[in-house]
Amino acid sequence: MTQVAPQIQTKNHTGVYHPPLAALRSHSLFADMSDEIFSDFSHAAQELSRSKGAILFMQDDPAEWFYFIVSGWVKLFRETLEGDEAVIDVMTSGHIFGETAILDGGIHTMGASAVERTVLIRLPASLLKSAITKSHDVALGMLASISRHRRQQTQEIENLNMQNAPQRIGCFLLRLCRTNDIEAETTNFNLPYDKSLIAARLGMQCETFSRALNKLRKQTNIDVKGAAVTIPDVADLSEYVCGRCSNEYPCSDLH
Amino acid sequence: MTQVAPQIQTKNHTGVYHPPLAALRSHSLFADMSDEIFSDFSHAAQELSRSKGAILFMQDDPAEWFYFIVSGWVKLFRETLEGDEAVIDVMTSGHIFGETAILDGGIHTMGASAVERTVLIRLPASLLKSAITKSHDVALGMLASISRHRRQQTQEIENLNMQNAPQRIGCFLLRLCRTNDIEAETTNFNLPYDKSLIAARLGMQCETFSRALNKLRKQTNIDVKGAAVTIPDVADLSEYVCGRCSNEYPCSDLH
Numbered sequence: 001m002t003q004v005a006p007q008i009q010t011k012n013h014t015g016v017y018h019p020p021l022a023a024l025r026s027h028s029l030f031a032d033m034s035d036e037i038f039s040d041f042s043h044a045a046q047e048l049s050r051s052k053g054a055i056l057f058m059q060d061d062p063a064e065w066f067y068f069i070v071s072g073w074v075k076l077f078r079e080t081l082e083g084d085e086a087v088i089d090v091m092t093s094g095h096i097f098g099e100t101a102i103l104d105g106g107i108h109t110m111g112a113s114a115v116e117r118t119v120l121i122r123l124p125a126s127l128l129k130s131a132i133t134k135s136h137d138v139a140l141g142m143l144a145s146i147s148r149h150r151r152q153q154t155q156e157i158e159n160l161n162m163q164n165a166p167q168r169i170g171c172f173l174l175r176l177c178r179t180n181d182i183e184a185e186t187t188n189f190n191l192p193y194d195k196s197l198i199a200a201r202l203g204m205q206c207e208t209f210s211r212a213l214n215k216l217r218k219q220t221n222i223d224v225k226g227a228a229v230t231i232p233d234v235a236d237l238s239e240y241v242c243g244r245c246s247n248e249y250p251c252s253d254l255h
Numbered sequence: 256m257t258q259v260a261p262q263i264q265t266k267n268h269t270g271v272y273h274p275p276l277a278a279l280r281s282h283s284l285f286a287d288m289s290d291e292i293f294s295d296f297s298h299a300a301q302e303l304s305r306s307k308g309a310i311l312f313m314q315d316d317p318a319e320w321f322y323f324i325v326s327g328w329v330k331l332f333r334e335t336l337e338g339d340e341a342v343i344d345v346m347t348s349g350h351i352f353g354e355t356a357i358l359d360g361g362i363h364t365m366g367a368s369a370v371e372r373t374v375l376i377r378l379p380a381s382l383l384k385s386a387i388t389k390s391h392d393v394a395l396g397m398l399a400s401i402s403r404h405r406r407q408q409t410q411e412i413e414n415l416n417m418q419n420a421p422q423r424i425g426c427f428l429l430r431l432c433r434t435n436d437i438e439a440e441t442t443n444f445n446l447p448y449d450k451s452l453i454a455a456r457l458g459m460q461c462e463t464f465s466r467a468l469n470k471l472r473k474q475t476n477i478d479v480k481g482a483a484v485t486i487p488d489v490a491d492l493s494e495y496v497c498g499r500c501s502n503e504y505p506c507s508d509l510h
Contacts (some may be wrong), residue, residue, distance in 0.1 A: 059501070078413055078501035086413045086501060103402035109409065132395070139394040140387070146401055147358035153408040154364065158333055158341045160415040161458030203416030246314070246333035246341060 010042040020047060020070040020121055027096060029145040032137055045121050050114040058111040063101030065122040069093050072118025073193055076110045087200040102129040115193050152253055160203060163244045165212035168202045170241035175251060177231055187234055191227040265297040275302060275325040275376055282351060284400040287392055300376050305369040313366045318356030320377040324348050327373025328448055331365045342455040357384040370448050407508055415458060418499045420467035423457045425496035430506060432486055442489055446482040
């Protein structure tokens with residue numbers, strides 16, 4: 001099994017938060033929380049490291065913990081009745097997951113697993129539940145957090161409805177290149193995880209993904225060799241992709 | 256223009272709520288609200304009737320009101336940069352929309368229009384905003400409401416990722432037949448709105464919808480003539496559709 005630090009040293013001798021806790025503090029769920037309540041969370045926080053493929057929880061598990069990603073990638077998924085995996089989301093550092101179980105009868109409505117070696121902070125779900133019940137500010141923080149998530153889901157439903165497969169791949173790449181380098185005309189970066197997971201994340205079979213990526217290559221002159229992506233002209237790619245979206249590039253939720 | 260009753264008579268002489276207000280009161284946003292705060296809402300409520308196609312608000316409009324559907328259907332949509340309409344949701348009686356604008360900087364992130372003659376109650380967005388800021392119970396009601404909506408969106412993303420076009424149509428029909436008659440082996444009902452809108456709601460071009468409906472007919476012996484739907488065996492249809500979903504029939508969000 002992996003190491004669990006039972007408790008993080010919350011602040012150093014100059015009173016500065018342990019870096020992962022400082023990142024947690026700036027998340028919309030915690031940003032407006034009183035120091036007193038945040039102190040309860042920071043003292044209950046446990047830092048853990050999980051290796052590639054490790055399950056954090058399964059769909060229908062009682063929610064004992066919720067999680068903040070310090071580094072790495074986490075996949076949220078469900079299993080269909082036929083036993084196939086539906087990838088609902090793939091999240092990286094700065095994101096929280098599992099927290100909404102307290103609004104779903106204390107049960108996780110999705111499973112979660114580490115896509116690669118991932119460092120997380122886990123926090124007791126019961127603490128969040130009682131903080132929301134007791135504190136109006138925490139309830140407002142939870143509203144801000146869930147509302148941001150709802151906006152992303154609405155955008156995703158729009159894109160799944162309107163964009164074809166090459167455009168959805170292009171959209172996925174554009175959003176990555178935004179976080180790397182927006183000014184440069186030629187942009188290089190690596191895919192953050194396996195192509196098979198990207199395909200599942202975009203709701204495509206692997207063969208559909210390959211065909212669509214080839215079409216995207218021809219239409220926009222992008223180059224994808226293994227994990228290495230080269231986008232010769234971001235504006236070209238954006239022109240191909242963003243016309244079928246209600247948002248102009250760069251996407252407002254990445255601001 | 257349509258008629259706006261500046262104020263609804265909130266209760267009759269025996270102290271019973273005007274029926275649309277009683278329905279509003281039972282919505283998760285209002286269910287746990289104090290009588291005092293609900294009274295502010297009921298006194299500010301305006302009942303209105305809108306004809307087919309009438310616009311309630313456009314994307315990016317400042318949110319003056321939010322809405323509760325008393326009867327009829329409302330379409331929520333966005334416009335892509337190329338000018339096509341992306342249908343995000345189609346809602347009927349008992350649902351609220353436009354309320355989350357107060358969490359999105361006071362701006363509607365979607366447009367809304369009446370799909371047919373529709374009766375609504377509209378309520379001032381500013382009243383909801385101040386009630387959430389002042390009252391912890393209202394904030395918790397908003398959390399319950401938005402969290403239910405988030406669950407539905409998650410289910411929709413899963414279905415868009417996993418189900419093929421005939422299965423998505425089958426799923427749409429199954430959810431309707433659940434609300435009509437779940438016991439009968441042969442179930443008859445009418446489509447709630449135009450096939451072209453159903454196609455858009457399911458993220459399909461009209462031609463794709465027609466082909467997929469034909470395939471569904473052959474696979475499950477359902478019959479669709481104009482708006483009239485006959486499902487000879489709900490279990491058969493469910494077997495074809497629900498294997499590609501994580502939820503067993505009948506769907507948990509319809510309970």
